[in-house]
Amino acid sequence: xxxxxxxxxxxxxxxxxxxxxxxxxxxxxxxxxxxxxxxxxxxxxxxxxxxxxxxxxxxxxxxxxxxxxxxxxxxxxxxxxxxxxxxxxxxxxxxxxxxxxxxxxxxxxxxxxxxxxxxxxxxxxxxxxxxxxxxxxxxxxxxxxxxxxxxxxxxxxxxxxxxxxxxxxxxxxxxxxxxxxxxxxxxxxxxxxxxx
Amino acid sequence: xxxxxxxxxxxxxxxxxxxxxxxxxxxxxxxxxxxxxxxxxxxxxxxxxxxxxxxxxxxxxxxxxxxxxxxxxxxxxxxxxxxxxxxxxxxxxxxxxxxxxxxxxxxxxxxxxxxxxxxxxxxxxxxxxxxxxxxxxxxxxxxxxxxxxxxxxxxxxxxxxxxxxxxxxxxxxxxxxxxxxxxxxxxxxxxxxxxx
DNA sequence: CCTACCGATCGGTAGG
DNA sequence: CCTACCGATCGGTAGG
Numbered sequence: 210x211x212x213x214x215x216x217x218x219x220x221x222x223x224x225x226x227x228x229x230x231x232x233x234x235x236x237x238x239x240x241x242x243x244x245x246x247x248x249x250x251x252x253x254x255x256x257x258x259x260x261x262x263x264x265x266x267x268x269x270x271x272x273x274x275x276x277x278x279x280x281x282x283x284x285x286x287x288x289x290x291x292x293x294x295x296x297x298x299x300x301x302x303x304x305x306x307x308x309x310x311x312x313x314x315x316x317x318x319x320x321x322x323x324x325x326x327x328x329x330x331x332x333x334x335x336x337x338x339x340x341x342x343x344x345x346x347x348x349x350x351x352x353x354x355x356x357x358x359x360x361x362x363x364x365x366x367x368x369x370x371x372x373x374x375x376x377x378x379x380x381x382x383x384x385x386x387x388x389x390x391x392x393x394x395x396x397x398x399x400x401x402x403x404x405x
Numbered sequence: 406x407x408x409x410x411x412x413x414x415x416x417x418x419x420x421x422x423x424x425x426x427x428x429x430x431x432x433x434x435x436x437x438x439x440x441x442x443x444x445x446x447x448x449x450x451x452x453x454x455x456x457x458x459x460x461x462x463x464x465x466x467x468x469x470x471x472x473x474x475x476x477x478x479x480x481x482x483x484x485x486x487x488x489x490x491x492x493x494x495x496x497x498x499x500x501x502x503x504x505x506x507x508x509x510x511x512x513x514x515x516x517x518x519x520x521x522x523x524x525x526x527x528x529x530x531x532x533x534x535x536x537x538x539x540x541x542x543x544x545x546x547x548x549x550x551x552x553x554x555x556x557x558x559x560x561x562x563x564x565x566x567x568x569x570x571x572x573x574x575x576x577x578x579x580x581x582x583x584x585x586x587x588x589x590x591x592x593x594x595x596x597x598x599x600x601x
Numbered sequence: 602c603c604t605a606c607c608g609a610t611c612g613g614t615a616g617g
Numbered sequence: 618c619c620t621a622c623c624g625a626t627c628g629g630t631a632g633g
Contacts, residue, residue, distance in 0.1 A: 237433060237435060237519075237520075239433060239435035239436045240435045240520070242610080242611065242612085243611080243612060243613080244610090244611085244612095252618065252619090253618070253619060253620085254612085254613085255613080255614080255615095255618080255619070255620080255621090256618045256619070258612095258613070258614080259618070263612080263613080264612065264613090320516075323433075324433075324436070358593060358597075360590050360593060360594065361582050361586065361587075361590050364572070364575060364582060364587060364590050364591075365590070365594065367571045367572060367574055367575065368568045368569075368571050368572065368590075368591060368594060369568070370571065371567050371568050371570060371571025372564045372565070372567050372568035372571065373564075374567060375563045375564050375566065375567025375568065376560070376563060376564065378563055379560060379563065386557050386560060390557065391557075391560060394556050394557050394560050394561070394564075395560075395564060397554060397556060397598070398556065398561065398564060398595070398598045398599065399594070399598065401554075401598055402593070402594045402595065402597055402598020402599075403594065403598075438626080438627065438628085439627080439628060439629080440626090440627085440628095448602065448603090449602070449603060449604085450628085450629085451602080451603070451604080451605090451629080451630080451631095452602045452603070454628095454629070454630080455602070459628080459629080460628065460629090
């Protein structure tokens with residue numbers, strides 16, 4: 210008789226993936242051991258394998274969850290009837306919010322994806338380049354429309370994306386400014402900095 | 406009879422440290438093995454230990470070399486008779502140039518320092534916080550002098566520093582813009598973005 | 602600088 | 618979900 214997946218199976222797995230994201234973020238993928246993860250979840254290391262296939266599968270899940278979220282957003286955005294500058298601002302705001310609400314997964318996806326194994330490694334790498342190319346395309350359009358200073362689009366994308374991942378320390382900051390303030394601070398620095 | 410260090414000893418060690426920086430940058434500290442490093446240097450793994458004490462010592466060397474360079478610079482800068490805005494711009498330009506000329510060491514120092522062991526870990530961590538506090542202090546001063554928009558200084562420092570480390574991909578970029586263009590692009594985005 | 606080898610730790614499996 | 622355990626790989630040492 211085939212085993213039927215209960216809801217408990219699903220949520221148990223989700224707990225493991227979430228804990229893995231935290232652990233990978235804190236220690237890095239290689240330095241985080243399955244025994245660490247098991248301890249955090251409250252089981253023996255061997256028991257994890259009733260819910261997952263491998264350590265690399267955990268990394269895969271985190272990376273592609275994040276990637277899919279960003280792709281869904283940029284697909285929607287490109288189809289929307291807004292101005293180029295509005296699209297760029299929306300893209301920046303989405304990245305900031307993802308970092309605020311979801312920073313562990315986002316950081317793991319950003320920093321640890323190189324530890325993926327093939328064919329997922331190439332796949333992820335290509336998606337990443339595609340996304341950045343589309344982002345740069347929007348900035349190029351803004352330059353062409355003379356709404357944005359004459360800056361190099363792909364460099365700007367790199368700078369902006371890395372700047373946003375930089376706010377991870379904000380989470381641990383003692384005298385925290387609010388998420389709203391943070392977002393406005395960043396948009397000021399970038400969008401105003403780019404505008405003609 | 407005590408062994409006397411010849412010049413060849415010194416340069417051999419330097420070669421190992423340099424190769425370690427490249428390897429740590431490429432694979433991450435944990436994923437880079439001493440056997441990888443030995444292969445790159447062209448000896449057996451055991452032979453490395455005639456020149457170094459441990460793997461962690463290599464990381465220590467890279468991290469503190471970089472940290473010292475930045476500290477020397479900010480010390481000199483703070484003592485110089487220039488305006489606040491000039492100091493901030495000089496600081497940004499120094500970071501950019503370090504990334505362009507020296508990016509492997511800088512990136513390892515930035516990304517892998519958490520794998521240092523005590524007491525160096527705490528030491529490095531404190532230095533890092535001190536440096537950023539002084540950088541934020543300069544921005545605060547710029548705000549007080551009404552030369553800079555009313556942004557949160559410590560958030561701005563985070564954003565700026567991460568943005569600059571973001572240009573590491575620029576090294577691998579196909580249609581490279583020049584280092585000078587890159588620097589001007591970044592200064593445009595930041596300094597202009599901050600100015601009132 | 603090499604050969605030989607160590608104890609520890611890793612991801613993962615067998616079997617219940 | 619656990620106990621018991623595997624082969625591989627790690628950083629590092631001994632001895633020459």
